[in-house]
Amino acid sequence: MTRFFEDLAVGDTFELGTYDVTESEIRAFAEQYDPQWIHTDPDRAREESMFGGLIASGWHTAAMTMRLLVDGFLADTAMLGAKGVDELRWRQPVRPDDTLSAAVEVVDREAERSDRGLVRLSIRTTNDAGETVCSMVADAMIARRDDAGESEA
Amino acid sequence: MTRFFEDLAVGDTFELGTYDVTESEIRAFAEQYDPQWIHTDPDRAREESMFGGLIASGWHTAAMTMRLLVDGFLADTAMLGAKGVDELRWRQPVRPDDTLSAAVEVVDREAERSDRGLVRLSIRTTNDAGETVCSMVADAMIARRDDAGESEA
Helix, strand or coil: CCECHHHCCCCCEEEEEEEECCHHHHHHHHHHHCCCHHHHCHHHHHHHCCCCCCCCCHHHHHHHHHHHHHHHCHHHECEEEEEEEEEEEECCCCCCCCEEEEEEEEEEEECCCCCEEEEEEEEEEECCCCCEEEEEEEEEEEECCCCCCCCCC | CCECHHHCCCCCEEEEEEEECCHHHHHHHHHHHCCCHHHHCHHHHHHHCCCCCCCCCHHHHHHHHHHHHHHHCHHHECEEEEEEEEEEEECCCCCCCCEEEEEEEEEEEECCCCCEEEEEEEEEEECCCCCEEEEEEEEEEEECCCCCCCCCC
């Protein structure tokens, strides 16, 4: 069952499952996209970093959150694309062996055109301890069920 | 020569080099972090997508931009971390065989504490045709040269 714009109401919340973070994945992502020692060198990170150990790149955390969002929400949604993200915040470090979970809430919606709507999503990622590690707000374009356009506006 | 907070002025701009985008990397990133067919399935993307072909995940574009920022700016900067990103926008699709370039501009600065400052960076990523594909604003914490604290505030 595909979820269309009409199926989403402000306040709807979806739990998105979990993602197991590994040291090898933290290092592999960072070697390619964010090669700073705090993400790539466990020994130096343990000795010198203010976090006391290796932490994931913030972009890696965002990417893992996206994977949860795709599997737990977008895969069943008539998603057309995203215009952008605001208020992306890295609130706590993500470390090897963390298990992340995420949730998405519909915080605003607007019937932008006859064939699609714009939905504002608030996405929150948490660790095993229940701490929020990352949060963001994203504007997604979602297809309307009836391309002919209802009177909703 | 490490660049400290005191070395950065509003208006300073740094060119960040180039990144060659490949179809295999677009697909590999998306298989792991954003498995939507528009990023993973070239045939379906060519036939069904409004972009007429495979495009990179927006998070992949952000990650490639981060790599340019690390190599071209952060590697020589006394970077302590980032609080977050605002106004992240995906303005044009990124496609296989694009060559991305990026630039960063200092748009605001504040001597937050005696040991560090907060610098607002505007980052813009462009393709071969000179189109902006991605832009964002990031707040970075950067160490001050003199931990004892100057009178600047």
